[in-house]
Amino acid sequence: MHIKIGTRGSKLALWQAYHVENLLRGGGLSTEIILIETKGDKILDRSLAKIGSKGVFTEELEDQLRSGDIDIAVHSAKDLQSDLGEDFEILAFTERERVNDVLISNNTALSLGQEKPFVVGTSSTRRVALLRHFYPHIQTVDMRGNLQTRLRKLDEGQCDALLLAYAGVHRMGYDDKIAEYLSLEEFIPAVGQGSVAIECAVSMDRAKKEAIRSLVNHSEAEICLKTERAFLHRLQGGCSVPVFGLATLSGDTVSMTGGVVSLDGSKMIRRSANNVAGASPVETGTALAEQLLAAGADRILAEIKARQSPA
Secondary structure, eight states: OEEEEEEOOSHHHHHHHHHHHHHHHHTTOEEEEEEOOOHHHHOOSSOHHHHOSTTTTTHHHHHHHHHTSOSEEEEEGGGSOSOOOSSEEEEEEOOOOOOOEEEEOSSTTOOTTSSSOOEEEOOOHHHHHHHHHHOTTSEEEOOOSOHHHHHHHHHTTSOSEEEEEHHHHHHTTOGGGEEEEOOTTTOOOOTTTTOEEEEEETTSOHHHHHHHHHHHOOHHHHHHHHHHHHHHHHHTOOTTSOEEEEEEEETTEEEEEEEEEOTTSSOEEEEEEEOOTTOOHHHHHHHHHHHHIIIIIHHHHHHHHHHHSOO
């Protein structure tokens, strides 16, 4: 059985593709990796919010899934939109890496809690909003591009530090640049952070689906990420909306904390919940989102979308 793996071409995306390839080859499947450039890779002079977040890193890969030119697409789970439509499905989630955000700098003595302000580069509206909420003295500058591009900009002095996901930093071998691991009490990550998602066309051959899933899927990660994605789907959030959510599994109990913060950081609503007996991940995530909406998250989300809409 031969599997064609579609991926973006950055070093981190390739790490993810090679990781999945190794899992598949370990089970006796043959593979090939096909590089695909996405809109998010091409347009680097505008923020994600301005180019539209839906499918910005996935649309071109999905076109080739639909045509059959690739069998699976490998994504950072946090980049994959919560509504895949009728043509596509998530086949598997890999085991999750540590989920924290980290502060990266050439000066590893830096800390967000220090009194002296400094400039942090990030392209994430969630991270900017959380910084404005918890650390308003910290300045931010929009920082697009792959990890190596951002590190070059850091070296050039465009910022004093970067705010990134630990998973990518660790996978690329930059642990020595970590100045601070951000607390999950404050910086709850983006939905899906730390895991790799395998997407396929619904119409793909069933035997291929079963073979890939059996070799790649991590059951605990799947339960947690399905919970988080259901939460995000109900809130209609995307990577340009500052929604955060993290589910964990202990025995049969799924615990999740999620929330939304206004773009200026002035308002935050967050809630935590455990699954009720017999509830599915989708039901658990959706119920938590309903709690947030009832508490006023709907108004914050409406304000965010109104501000991000083209004039």
